[in-house]
Amino acid sequence: MHPSLETSVDTNSSKRRRGAKAGAGGGINTLLIGIALLYLSMLLFVPLVAIFVKAFEKGFGVYWAAITESDALSAVRLTLFVTAIVVPLNTLFGIAAAWAVTKFHFRGKQVLVSLVELPFSVSPVIAGLIFVLLFSPGGVLGPWFVEHGLNIIFSVPGIIIATIFVTLPFVARELIPVLEARGGSEEEAAVSLGANGWQMFWRVTLPNMKWGLLYGIILCSARSIGEFGAVSVVSGRIRGLTNTMPLHVEILYNEYQFSAAFAVASLMSILAVITLIMKSFMEWKTEQRANREVH
Amino acid sequence: MMSIQIRRVSKRFGNFLALQNIDLEISDGQLVALLGPSGSGKTTLLRIIAGLERPDEGAVLFDGKDITDVHVRHRKVGFVFQHYALFKHMTVFENIAFGLKVRKRRERPSSSEIKRTVDKLLSLVKLEGFANRYPHQLSGGQRQRVALARALAVKPRILLLDEPFGALDAKVRKELRRWLRRLHDEYRMTTVFVTHDQEEALDVADKIVIMNKGAIEQIGPPDEVYDEPASPFVYDFLGSVNLFHGRLADGKLKLKGAEIDVPGHFGASNVEAVGCVRPHQLSIEREKNGGDSFRATVQYCRSIGPDVFIELAAAESDKYVEVQLNKEEFQKLNLKKGETVFVRPREMRVFIPGH
Numbered sequence: 002m003h004p005s006l007e008t009s010v011d012t013n014s015s016k017r018r019r020g021a022k023a024g025a026g027g028g029i030n031t032l033l034i035g036i037a038l039l040y041l042s043m044l045l046f047v048p049l050v051a052i053f054v055k056a057f058e059k060g061f062g063v064y065w066a067a068i069t070e071s072d073a074l075s076a077v078r079l080t081l082f083v084t085a086i087v088v089p090l091n092t093l094f095g096i097a098a099a100w101a102v103t104k105f106h107f108r109g110k111q112v113l114v115s116l117v118e119l120p121f122s123v124s125p126v127i128a129g130l131i132f133v134l135l136f137s138p139g140g141v142l143g144p145w146f147v148e149h150g151l152n153i154i155f156s157v158p159g160i161i162i163a164t165i166f167v168t169l170p171f172v173a174r175e176l177i178p179v180l181e182a183r184g185g186s187e188e189e190a191a192v193s194l195g196a197n198g199w200q201m202f203w204r205v206t207l208p209n210m211k212w213g214l215l216y217g218i219i220l221c222s223a224r225s226i227g228e229f230g231a232v233s234v235v236s237g238r239i240r241g242l243t244n245t246m247p248l249h250v251e252i253l254y255n256e257y258q259f260s261a262a263f264a265v266a267s268l269m270s271i272l273a274v275i276t277l278i279m280k281s282f283m284e285w286k287t288e289q290r291a292n293r294e295v296h
Numbered sequence: 297m298m299s300i301q302i303r304r305v306s307k308r309f310g311n312f313l314a315l316q317n318i319d320l321e322i323s324d325g326q327l328v329a330l331l332g333p334s335g336s337g338k339t340t341l342l343r344i345i346a347g348l349e350r351p352d353e354g355a356v357l358f359d360g361k362d363i364t365d366v367h368v369r370h371r372k373v374g375f376v377f378q379h380y381a382l383f384k385h386m387t388v389f390e391n392i393a394f395g396l397k398v399r400k401r402r403e404r405p406s407s408s409e410i411k412r413t414v415d416k417l418l419s420l421v422k423l424e425g426f427a428n429r430y431p432h433q434l435s436g437g438q439r440q441r442v443a444l445a446r447a448l449a450v451k452p453r454i455l456l457l458d459e460p461f462g463a464l465d466a467k468v469r470k471e472l473r474r475w476l477r478r479l480h481d482e483y484r485m486t487t488v489f490v491t492h493d494q495e496e497a498l499d500v501a502d503k504i505v506i507m508n509k510g511a512i513e514q515i516g517p518p519d520e521v522y523d524e525p526a527s528p529f530v531y532d533f534l535g536s537v538n539l540f541h542g543r544l545a546d547g548k549l550k551l552k553g554a555e556i557d558v559p560g561h562f563g564a565s566n567v568e569a570v571g572c573v574r575p576h577q578l579s580i581e582r583e584k585n586g587g588d589s590f591r592a593t594v595q596y597c598r599s600i601g602p603d604v605f606i607e608l609a610a611a612e613s614d615k616y617v618e619v620q621l622n623k624e625e626f627q628k629l630n631l632k633k634g635e636t637v638f639v640r641p642r643e644m645r646v647f648i649p650g651h
Binding site: 186187189190191192193194195196197200204205208209 | 346347348367368369370373374375377378379381382383384385394395398399446447449450
């Protein structure tokens, strides 16, 4: 996950700069910053530039043709469609789970918290296979769905389910610490002033967790767009039907259409960069809030 | 204004018994302090009155009507939280207006009416010109006043405050509690506040409820609870006290090295008892004048303003006693560290444990 790597380097180097002012050895500073920059440029910056160089290698005409070709467009549409369904669902789930975990005491709370994080520790390919086993016509639940005329595996519902699984933790994980740190007295104040549950949520709880929530949503979207492993197992890669952007890139690459592959990859990179910018902005906002509350 | 009755209320948190069988009557317009150490159940009781907590047993009545099952938001109580719980993302104006804005449309005042109400409250809490500030731009005392104004905006019949001055420095605290007293008198509400600070309770309350370990130790006006504490706990909690453990017989409390007359306890014979004496009710004498004084050695003296506190070690019981004298008396005695003198209780209240 490159975004978090970059920010952690940022804060470290600023700390070091402060250290240098205090008189700590300046040579080591420069060396460490140099290593970090070199590492980043080799592993992040150069590859990113390479994508665009490759994409435009055969001229803008080929690039444009690659991204406007009908299979490519349908891959973009499918990816956006899946993201548009997955992100709201996982946002609702994340809010509900975070709320339940932080506001109520119940048996098995710790188990729920661990379960929410499970998708992070399961390999996406395994996740995909689980759903194949469950929903394929020879699987456990598959026959029932097939009888009712609903194909899940090698079709869009399967892609959606696999993506939901993989991106499940993002929103909940961001919100749980935010809600935990705040406690519930503002909510109690709202209720004692006559607010009903809905008003309390919209006017008090939501504005307070706004930045954490947006941050979770952005991470969730980025992963939904980019998910490869789980989706590649369940999708069947039918061009124009069940091909998402990452899958499409792989197909083009395997067919030696390098420029086209990199052209679609460049679209995804642009989405990633936009995400990164938004994420940095959120972090900056959250930090400002935190500073404000300290004073 | 309304009266509050608490009837046999109990509350448990897991294995912890926070309140046991509480009975309490608060009549309208009273300013009542719930006073006790932390863990005594005072905040739980306040939250039960507000409806933020449900009693496991018992009932809460407002004006004789059982409201145990009425939700907080319908109870019309103003609640001021310990750390104010201001809405951080709203301005002072929006905070105060909140209770009016969440009303159902037909009960909601127009926005000009809301503005008028908020402006009035802002001038009441002396925060004119602060309407557009955010809570983080205010001092602790100002936040406290915003929290109060916010609670008052919905015209509560009962105002409940949880450690209202706990987080403020001593000077602001004193000002604010005087101001709370005036506010209470002008607004004519029934007010209950929780505090662990005895001075605060004695200073502003009409009635003090002293709590300990989930039970009420004593209820009464400030003078009464201070002058006639109902138990050694209350004695100790309201100011300092010297405890003398001895046996009660023939109207005397028999201690090691002294026998003190305790009229009113003639009936008891040879039972264990505790005598409570406040530091200012003890005299120091150079000679033994009768059987009611005991020998002690001066350990050290410290003066706080006009008062001098002398710590002595009783010769026969290895107990320490604290005596309070005024500066004049202290200078007349001319006490030296390590000197042996006689300590005589001028007044003493005796409690028989278990009675």
